[in-house]
Amino acid sequence: MSQQRHGNTPGNAGAVPAFPDLPEATIARLPEYLRALHNLAEAGSDTISSEGLAAAAGVNSAKLRKDLSHLGSYGTRGVGYDVTLLIDQIEYILGLDQxxxxxxxxxxxxxxxxxxxxxxxxxxxxxxxxxxxxxxxxxxxxxxxxxxxxxxxxxxxxxxxxxxxxxxxxxxxxxxxxxxxxxxxxxxxxxxxxxxxxxxxxxxxxxxxxAIELQILSFHEHRKASLTALPGGLVGEGGNQEAVGS
Known part of the structure; x- marks a missing residue:
């Protein structure tokens, strides 16, 4: 279990600030970051770059950096983010220490x-x-x-x-x-x-x-089929990946 942080500690770089007012979209992405971080920790990683964490979480790296800045976490240039500290910060914000x-x-x-x-x-x-x-x-x-x-x-x-x-x-x-x-x-x-x-x-x-999620996927299947039915219509490899609840 990671350490608990309750508010900002003067001089403690990277500590969670007074409880932030986070955008709903950021809140929805924090569990994805946490899942990716736990996987990295289990694999023995101590640090991770914003690009590496973004790829593991399936998001844009600029969006990830902005999300984490709301937590007061900016990483270290040339090093990246401390995996254990970032897990600690996100777990605190999500209330998972309780x-x-x-x-x-x-x-x-x-x-x-x-x-x-x-x-x-x-x-x-x-x-x-x-x-x-x-x-x-x-x-x-x-x-x-x-x-x-x-x-x-x-x-x-x-x-x-x-x-x-x-x-x-x-x-x-x-x-x-x-x-x-x-x-x-x-x-x-x-x-x-x-x-x-x-x-x-x-x-x-x-x-x-x-059922709603399946209906949304059905739409994408229908759209892809419609595109391929058009003269010269081509669909690129890979499909759109939509998050549940997005």
């Missing part, structure tokens, strides 16, 4: 897969509670956790210190689950249900709709 507790509601096929995914723990998250309305699911053990009835959700949020809720229910149940999470004090929700949630101001919702 091991946030997560509740997962809906343990159907997708929810079951999410509950069994071990990658969350290495990224700073702990799924501490599983819920479902289906009595046939309640009581089952998944990845060391017992599925509880959704009626216990509000109490569990308080008792388990849950700060993030993940919804993987059918769309008809998602709004009610979101209402229960908000009523219990959860202000961050990741929604896998194919619907739009209505939440109060101050509650952040991120939506992941796999």
């Amino acid at each position: 091991r946030r507790a997560v509740a997962l509601v809906g343990v159907g096929n997708l929810g079951h897969a999410l509950a069994g995914y071990d990658g969350f723990a290495s990224r700073g998250f702990r799924i501490v509670a599983l819920f479902d309305a289906d009595l046939e699911q309640v009581g089952k053990a998944i990845n060391g956790l017992t599925v509880r009835h959704v009626g216990e959700l509000r109490r569990a949020v308080v008792e388990d210190g849950i700060t993030i809720g993940v919804i993987s229910t059918p769309p008809s149940a998602a709004q009610g689950v979101a209402d229960d999470l908000v009523a219990a004090g959860v202000t961050s929700i990741l929604n896998f249900a194919p619907c739009v949630l209505s939440v109060p101001a101050g509650v952040d919702v991120r939506k992941v709709d796999l």
